[in-house]
Amino acid sequence: MSISQRVKLAIVRRRLSSSKIASGSESALEIWEQNKLRADFKRSAELRKAIDRDDLGTIERPDMREYQLYKFRMQMANVMENSYYYRKKYEAAGVKPEDIRTWDDLQKVPLTEPADLAAEPFTFLCVSQSKVMRAFTTSGTTGTRKRLFYTQNDVLNIIDSIAAALKTVGMTEKDTLQIMFPAVAAWDPGLMLDSACKVAGMRSVVSSTVDIDEQVQAMKDNGTSVMIGLTSFLYRVTVLARDKYDLRSFGMKAIICSAEPLSEAMRKEMISSWGCPVLAQYGMTEMGLATSIECDEYDGLHLNDADFLVECVDPETGKHVGDREPGELVFTSLSMEGSPLLRYRSYDLSCTIEPPCGCGFRTVGKIGKVQGRLDAQTKIGYGQKIFPLLFDEAILPVPGVVSYTVLLEREGFRDRLTFTVEHDGNEDEVRAKVLEALNALDEVQSARENDLILEPVVTLIPAGSVEFAPKSKTIIDRRPNYDAPEKRRA
Numbered sequence: 001m002s003i004s005q006r007v008k009l010a011i012v013r014r015r016l017s018s019s020k021i022a023s024g025s026e027s028a029l030e031i032w033e034q035n036k037l038r039a040d041f042k043r044s045a046e047l048r049k050a051i052d053r054d055d056l057g058t059i060e061r062p063d064m065r066e067y068q069l070y071k072f073r074m075q076m077a078n079v080m081e082n083s084y085y086y087r088k089k090y091e092a093a094g095v096k097p098e099d100i101r102t103w104d105d106l107q108k109v110p111l112t113e114p115a116d117l118a119a120e121p122f123t124f125l126c127v128s129q130s131k132v133m134r135a136f137t138t139s140g141t142t143g144t145r146k147r148l149f150y151t152q153n154d155v156l157n158i159i160d161s162i163a164a165a166l167k168t169v170g171m172t173e174k175d176t177l178q179i180m181f182p183a184v185a186a187w188d189p190g191l192m193l194d195s196a197c198k199v200a201g202m203r204s205v206v207s208s209t210v211d212i213d214e215q216v217q218a219m220k221d222n223g224t225s226v227m228i229g230l231t232s233f234l235y236r237v238t239v240l241a242r243d244k245y246d247l248r249s250f251g252m253k254a255i256i257c258s259a260e261p262l263s264e265a266m267r268k269e270m271i272s273s274w275g276c277p278v279l280a281q282y283g284m285t286e287m288g289l290a291t292s293i294e295c296d297e298y299d300g301l302h303l304n305d306a307d308f309l310v311e312c313v314d315p316e317t318g319k320h321v322g323d324r325e326p327g328e329l330v331f332t333s334l335s336m337e338g339s340p341l342l343r344y345r346s347y348d349l350s351c352t353i354e355p356p357c358g359c360g361f362r363t364v365g366k367i368g369k370v371q372g373r374l375d376a377q378t379k380i381g382y383g384q385k386i387f388p389l390l391f392d393e394a395i396l397p398v399p400g401v402v403s404y405t406v407l408l409e410r411e412g413f414r415d416r417l418t419f420t421v422e423h424d425g426n427e428d429e430v431r432a433k434v435l436e437a438l439n440a441l442d443e444v445q446s447a448r449e450n451d452l453i454l455e456p457v458v459t460l461i462p463a464g465s466v467e468f469a470p471k472s473k474t475i476i477d478r479r480p481n482y483d484a485p486e487k488r489r490a
Contacts, residue, residue, distance in 0.1 A: 015156060016199055018163035023202070028167035029293070030361050032160070033306040034059050037067045046070065061355055064363045065103065068309045071334040072106070072342075073097040078126060079340055085116065085123035086342065104320065106311060111318060111330065112344045114146060117286070121147035124339045132338055138285045148286060149338035155192075157335055158288040161304050162196035165293045168302075169226070169254045169279060176203040176222050180229030180237070181259070182210045182470055189258065189289050193228060210468045212240045225253045228281070230470055231260035232403065238273045239402045239424070240463060248275040256281050256293070260471065261370050263392035267298075282370060286341055287331050292367055295359040300366035302357070307335040310367060311343070312352040315374055324351050328374065329367060347374040378408065378477050380415045381447025388474040391419075394437040400425025401434070402463045405472075410479040415453040417444075424463035431458050 017035050021028045041047050041056045048054060050066045076097040079086035090096070095108050117124060125132075133152045137145050150158075171177065177197055179190040190206045197204035207218040215237055218224070227234060234257055241247060252274045257266070258281040270278045279294040282301050291308050292301035303310055309332040312321050321327040329346045353366040372387030380386055395404050402422040409416045419438070423430045438444055438456045447453040 016160040016163065018160045018167065018200060021164060021167055023167050023172040023200070024170050025167055026170070027360060029161075029164045029302060029304070030168075030364050032164035033064070033304065033364060036306040037064065040067070040071075044070070059363055061363050064305050064365075068305060068334065069100060069103070072309055072332060073100055075332065075334055075336075075340055076100065076109070076342060079342060082126035083124055083340075085120065106309075106343070107319060109343050111313075112341055114286075114345060114347070115144065117148075117339075117341070117344075118144040118146045121149075121339070124341065125149050126340055127151055127337055136285060146286065150288070151337040154288065154336055154338050157307065158192055158290055159196045159199055161307060162192055162290050163200035163202075165281075165290065165304075166196060166200065166202065166226075168293065168295070169256065169277075171200075171202050171226055171253070173201050173203075175225040175253065176205060177226045177228060178215075178219060178222065178224040179204060179206045180208070180215065180227060180233060182208045182230070182233055182468060192289060212237055213244075216241055216245055219250055225251065226256070227252065227254075228256040228258055231257040231262050231266065231280075233468060233470065235266045235270065235396075236402055236468060238270050242273045243424075247273045250274070252276040254279060258283070261372065261389050261392070263389055263396060265393050265396040269396070280369060282367065284331070284346060286339075286344060287333055288336065291331070295357065295361070297358040299358065300353040300368050302361060303365050303367060305364055308332065309334055310352060310365070312350065312367075315347075315349075321351070323354050324368065326351050326371070329370075348372075349374065349377075376473075376475070378475060380408070380417070380443065381452035382450055384443035384447055386443055386475070390441065390443065391438075391474070394441055395419070395421065395434055398423075398430060398433045398437060400430050400463075403466075404474070406475050408475065408477040408479055411454060414451070415447070415479065416457070417453065418457040418459065420459045420461060422461050422463055422466060427460050431460060434458050 018032055021031055025031065037059060038056060047067065047070045050070050051063050080090055089110055093110050099105060099108055131151050132149045133155055134150045135147060136150065137147050166177065177193065179193045181190050194204050194206055205218060205222045207215055209215060234255060254276055255270055255274060255278045257278065262280040267278045277296040280301055281293045283289040283291045287308060292303045294301045311330040312327040313319060313330050314321055315328040326349060329348045329350050331344045331346055332342045333340050349371045351368040353368060355364055356362045357366065372389050377385055377387045391406060395401055400423045402424060404419055404421045407418040419434065421434055435456060435458055444456065
């Protein structure tokens with residue numbers, strides 16, 4: 001590293017609060033969030049009035065809630081002044097920042113649709129083009145691509161939060177993070193992760209190859225102790241490498257699964273193979289990628305409540321649902337400057353979970369494991385809902401299964417489900433166990449009892465015979481005139 005690079009890094013570290021938190025601190029993320037609250041509490045008389053005391057002292061959950069509502073009002077005022085989209089939307093709704101005083105008041109604010117962001121991204125921009133440091137485009141795997149704008153402060157804040165999260169999972173200066181996001185075409189999360197490690201004084205290596213042996217060699221060469229990457233790819237590495245290498249001998253401290261849902265079947269297999277915690281991470285490009293991370297209690301993902309306000313609503317009515325009740329996640333970016341989004345629909349199905357957590361966090365909320373997307377969910381038979389995670393839990397526990405896809409077609413009045421399963425094992429045994437697992441699903445049983453679907457068909461292909469494709473669709477629906485969720489919204 002050159003002298004100028006060292007100077008720049010030192011300047012950045014002084015700006016980021018995560019650098020002041022000890023590495024490996026199990027409560028680093030909560031401390032980081034509370035420090036942001038304390039800093040704003042000192043600066044803002046309005047926040048002190050909202051929390052109703054002059055000395056903050058010990059921070060409790062209600063304080064964090066008031067902080068979020070305060071920042072929501074500030075962000076709402078900002079977008080009404082600087083975003084053409086939000087100014088027009090909120091004026092039409094007759095809602096103002098001062099109207100938002102309680103959690104229920106948030107429901108007065110109209111939801112933001114991803115389609116609107118995709119259609120007119122510049123109407124969301126709240127700063128001049130000269131202040132935009134980076135512009136990113138989402139991958140578009142779930143619909144039309146969306147363009148987002150980030151200022152230098154946005155990027156640094158994301159890096160800061162990632163560094164705090166990595167410390168929370170146990171990373172120290174002696175550890176190396178292997179970043180494994182092969183062939184991700186949009187905003188490569190490796191960029192932020194690698195930067196966060198540099199800022200935090202931790203080591204990292206970006207390894208984007210899809211070759212399993214090359215990934216394992218990178219672990220050996222770099223002394224990798226923590227992995228993060230696409231869930232499906234990390235699972236693939238595990239299944240294809242476990243018979244060739246002693247994976248437990250690597251001494252992994254943690255595996256972080258990102259960008260795709262983590263099924264319990266996947267988690268169980270990876271824990272057994274590597275002998276370390278396997279944690280889920282959730283984020284969206286629209287929110288800067290990093291919004292939440294799981295702890296080893298495996299009871300939800302801890303949120304960055306200082307920068308994001310997360311609600312769970314009934315997708316049909318838009319009304320709040322209760323603690324741990326299923327619904328759709330709705331996000332507000334409380335700190336973003338470039339393209340701030342308020343009450344942005346994720347179409348992801350999950351729940352919110354109030355603290356405390358068994359890991360010790362008292363003030364930070366959580367979301368439950370994402371079960372799927374409204375626009376990835378479909379139906380079979382007379383209306384049984386199916387989504388990839390349902391089949392993950394059924395098929396992936398079968399020994400030898402690496403991956404699968406399911407093709408939905410219609411034969412007469414019945415649905416036909418054809419599963420193409422990539423496997424490494426005895427064909428007859430794998431086919432029999434996969435069929436047994438599928439036929440045991442309530443959704444399949446009910447539809448078959450009513451003679452509305454045919455018996456599932458299982459086609460096997462050898463492990464490694466297909467090239468890994470990141471974030472590819474698991475369920476492919478080719479039924480004619482099917483009333484899919486995305487068609488209903490259109």
